[in-house]
Amino acid sequence: MxxxxxxxxxxxxxxxxxxxxxxxxxxxxxxxxxxxxxxxxVxxxxxxxxxxxxxxxNKDDLKYKLGLKLFELGNRVSHQFDLGKIARPIIKKLVDELQETVHLVVFERGEVIYIEKLDGPRALRIYSQVGKRAPIHCTGVGKAILAFQEGEEINRLLSNTNLEPYTEYTMTNKEELINHLHFIREQGYSIDDEEIELGLKCVAAPIFDHHQHVIGAISCAAPKVRMDDVKLAEFIPRIQQAAESISQSMGYKTNPTLL
Amino acid sequence: MxxxxxxxxxxxxxxxxxxxxxxxxxxxxxxxxxxxxxxxxVxxxxxxxxxxxxxxxNKDDLKYKLGLKLFELGNRVSHQFDLGKIARPIIKKLVDELQETVHLVVFERGEVIYIEKLDGPRALRIYSQVGKRAPIHCTGVGKAILAFQEGEEINRLLSNTNLEPYTEYTMTNKEELINHLHFIREQGYSIDDEEIELGLKCVAAPIFDHHQHVIGAISCAAPKVRMDDVKLAEFIPRIQQAAESISQSMGYKTNPTLL
DNA sequence: GAACGATGTTCGATAATGCCGAACGATGGA
DNA sequence: TCCATCGTTCGGCATTATCGAACATCGTTC
Incomplete structure (x- = not known):
C-alpha cells in the first residue's frame, strides 16, 4: 500500500x-x-x-489552544457511535445493580479509548477519563480486547507497545502476558488486579460486532478492598451478560463453533 | 489583514x-x-x-465517517474550558433549585455553542444538544449574548444571519429584534417564548469575563405550561445570580459605571 | 526612556508537492 | 457476461507551501 x-x-x-x-x-x-x-x-x-x-x-499571551470546532466535531463523533447509544441503558442498569463505576471503551486502529463512564454511588478517583486512551496491557478492558484478537494481531499490537509498568503488578514480560491472554480468552473475561493503579481492581468483558470482531469492552472498576472473591463471583456473570447483550444489539450472533 | x-x-x-x-x-x-x-x-x-x-x-460500503481522533481532541477541548469546570457545580445547584433543565453556552467567533446541559427531573425533549450551535436570534442564550455586544458588533453579527423563522413566534424583523435586544440589555436577562420551538420557554442571562466581555450565557428551559408568571418571577433572579456568580469566578468585577 | 532580546508576523523567491484528468480495478446489477 | 458505478492509482504540470530574512511588537533592563 x-x-x-x-x-x-x-x-x-x-x-x-x-x-x-x-x-x-x-x-x-x-x-x-x-x-x-x-x-x-508553523x-x-x-x-x-x-x-x-x-x-x-489567547489574546493575552498570544498562545494557542484547541478550538471549539474540534469540540463540535468530537461531539458529533460520539453521537455517531451506535455502540454508545446502545450501551448506555445497559451500562446504567449495570451501575444500579453493582453500585460501582462502569466503563465502556471502543477499539479502533490499535487504540482503546474510553467513550463512556458512569460513576457508581461511592466515590472512586481513577485514571480513566472519557476521550482518553487506555493502555492495552494493564487494564481490564485492554486485556479483554487484546485476548480476543485474531491470528497474529496480538503480536502485532504488542510489538508496538513497550509494556510500560504502571505499578509493581503490571505485567511487563511479553511471554507471560501472552499466556495470560490465552487464559482470558478461555474464561471469557479479564481481571485487572492493581496493574494500572494501586488499590484498583477491575473486571472486564469484550464486546463483538456482527463480524465476530472485538469492537470494545466494558468493565466494572472498584477499590480492591471492595472487590473480594464473593463480590467478584457475583460481578463476573453480570458483566459478561451485559457485554453479550450489547454484542447482540450490535448484530453479533453467538457462534457455537467458536467456543 | x-x-x-x-x-x-x-x-x-x-x-x-x-x-x-x-x-x-x-x-x-x-x-x-x-x-x-x-x-x-478528495x-x-x-x-x-x-x-x-x-x-x-466503513469497510462494508467504503463510506467514511468522523474518526476517533476527533473524539479525543474534542474531549480535550471541553476540559480546557475553565468556564465549564467553574460553572458545573453552580449549574447543578440551579437544577436542584429550579427542577428544570439548565444550559450553558459559550460564545466565540460569532457562534454560540452548547457546552453543558443538565436535565431537570421532569422530562423535556428539546432541540439543544451539547456540541451543537444555538441560533442567536431565537434562543434565550443567543439573545442574551447578542444584547450585550459592544458597539457595532450586533449589526455585524446580525448581518451574517438570515433570521430564519423556527416557529411563528420567531422574530424575523431586524429592526424589531434590535429594539428587543436593547430592552434585554436594560433588564439584564432575556426570555425566549416559543421562538425556537413551540411550547418551549426559556430564561437566560449573560456571563462576562474579566474584560467585561460576554463569553457565554446560561438558561433555564421548560415547557411553556410550567413557566407561568409566578415561576418566571422566581426563576429570573436565580438565573441572574448564577450567571453573576459564574462571571465573578471568571474574574469579572461588577462595574458600577456600566449600569 | 533608549536599547535590547524574544517572539509574532509579513514577504519574496524557489523548489517541492498537491491537483487534475485519464486510466485502471473492483464490485454489483441487469 | 456485459455494463455501470465508484474507488483507487499514476504522471505531468502549475500551483503553492516552505524557508530565511526582514519587520513589527511587546516587555525588560539599566
Whole structure:
C-alpha cells in the first residue's frame, strides 16, 4: 500500500496532536521547535487552523489552544457511535445493580479509548477519563480486547507497545502476558488486579460486532478492598451478560463453533 | 489583514465539516461532488485524514465517517474550558433549585455553542444538544449574548444571519429584534417564548469575563405550561445570580459605571 | 526612556508537492 | 457476461507551501 499522503494536512494534524501530548497552551515558538519546522511555516498552518476554529489564540499571551470546532466535531463523533447509544441503558442498569463505576471503551486502529463512564454511588478517583486512551496491557478492558484478537494481531499490537509498568503488578514480560491472554480468552473475561493503579481492581468483558470482531469492552472498576472473591463471583456473570447483550444489539450472533 | 491560508488544510476542514452538515456517512463521490473537487483530490485528502484517525472508513460500503481522533481532541477541548469546570457545580445547584433543565453556552467567533446541559427531573425533549450551535436570534442564550455586544458588533453579527423563522413566534424583523435586544440589555436577562420551538420557554442571562466581555450565557428551559408568571418571577433572579456568580469566578468585577 | 532580546508576523523567491484528468480495478446489477 | 458505478492509482504540470530574512511588537533592563 503505497500511500500518498498530503504533507500539510499531516503537519496540521501534528500540531493539533501536540496539544494532546502537552495539554497546555502553546506558542508559535513552542510548536516550531517541538516539530522542527520554521516559525513562518508553523505560523501559516496555525493561522489557517485558527481561521477555521480548530485552534484559538489567547489574546493575552498570544498562545494557542484547541478550538471549539474540534469540540463540535468530537461531539458529533460520539453521537455517531451506535455502540454508545446502545450501551448506555445497559451500562446504567449495570451501575444500579453493582453500585460501582462502569466503563465502556471502543477499539479502533490499535487504540482503546474510553467513550463512556458512569460513576457508581461511592466515590472512586481513577485514571480513566472519557476521550482518553487506555493502555492495552494493564487494564481490564485492554486485556479483554487484546485476548480476543485474531491470528497474529496480538503480536502485532504488542510489538508496538513497550509494556510500560504502571505499578509493581503490571505485567511487563511479553511471554507471560501472552499466556495470560490465552487464559482470558478461555474464561471469557479479564481481571485487572492493581496493574494500572494501586488499590484498583477491575473486571472486564469484550464486546463483538456482527463480524465476530472485538469492537470494545466494558468493565466494572472498584477499590480492591471492595472487590473480594464473593463480590467478584457475583460481578463476573453480570458483566459478561451485559457485554453479550450489547454484542447482540450490535448484530453479533453467538457462534457455537467458536467456543 | 491579508491572510495567507493553506489551501489543503482548508479543504481538509471543508471535508470534516461536511459531516457536521450532513450527519451521515459519505462516499468519495458524495464529497467530491458536494465540494466541486476531483475524486482524486478528495481521495488524497481523505486517505490522509483516515491515516491520522480523523476519518474512518466503513469497510462494508467504503463510506467514511468522523474518526476517533476527533473524539479525543474534542474531549480535550471541553476540559480546557475553565468556564465549564467553574460553572458545573453552580449549574447543578440551579437544577436542584429550579427542577428544570439548565444550559450553558459559550460564545466565540460569532457562534454560540452548547457546552453543558443538565436535565431537570421532569422530562423535556428539546432541540439543544451539547456540541451543537444555538441560533442567536431565537434562543434565550443567543439573545442574551447578542444584547450585550459592544458597539457595532450586533449589526455585524446580525448581518451574517438570515433570521430564519423556527416557529411563528420567531422574530424575523431586524429592526424589531434590535429594539428587543436593547430592552434585554436594560433588564439584564432575556426570555425566549416559543421562538425556537413551540411550547418551549426559556430564561437566560449573560456571563462576562474579566474584560467585561460576554463569553457565554446560561438558561433555564421548560415547557411553556410550567413557566407561568409566578415561576418566571422566581426563576429570573436565580438565573441572574448564577450567571453573576459564574462571571465573578471568571474574574469579572461588577462595574458600577456600566449600569 | 533608549536599547535590547524574544517572539509574532509579513514577504519574496524557489523548489517541492498537491491537483487534475485519464486510466485502471473492483464490485454489483441487469 | 456485459455494463455501470465508484474507488483507487499514476504522471505531468502549475500551483503553492516552505524557508530565511526582514519587520513589527511587546516587555525588560539599566
Amino acid at each position: 503505497t500511500e500518498r499522503l498530503i504533507q500539510s494536512i499531516e503537519r496540521a494534524a501534528d500540531i493539533l496532536e501536540l496539544f494532546l501530548a502537552y495539554d497546555q497552551e502553546l506558542s508559535v515558538k513552542d510548536i516550531s521547535s517541538k516539530l522542527g519546522l520554521s516559525k513562518s511555516t 505560523h501559516g498552518i496555525i493561522k489557517t487552523l485558527e481561521y477555521r476554529g480548530y485552534l484559538q489564540q | 491579508t491572510e495567507r491560508l493553506i489551501q489543503s488544510i482548508e479543504r481538509a476542514a471543508d471535508i470534516l465539516e461536511l459531516f457536521l452538515a450532513y450527519d451521515q456517512e459519505l462516499s468519495v463521490k458524495d464529497i467530491s461532488s458536494k465540494l466541486g473537487l476531483s475524486k482524486s483530490t 481521495h488524497g485528502i481523505i486517505k490522509t485524514l483516515e491515516y491520522r484517525g480523523y476519518l474512518q472508513q
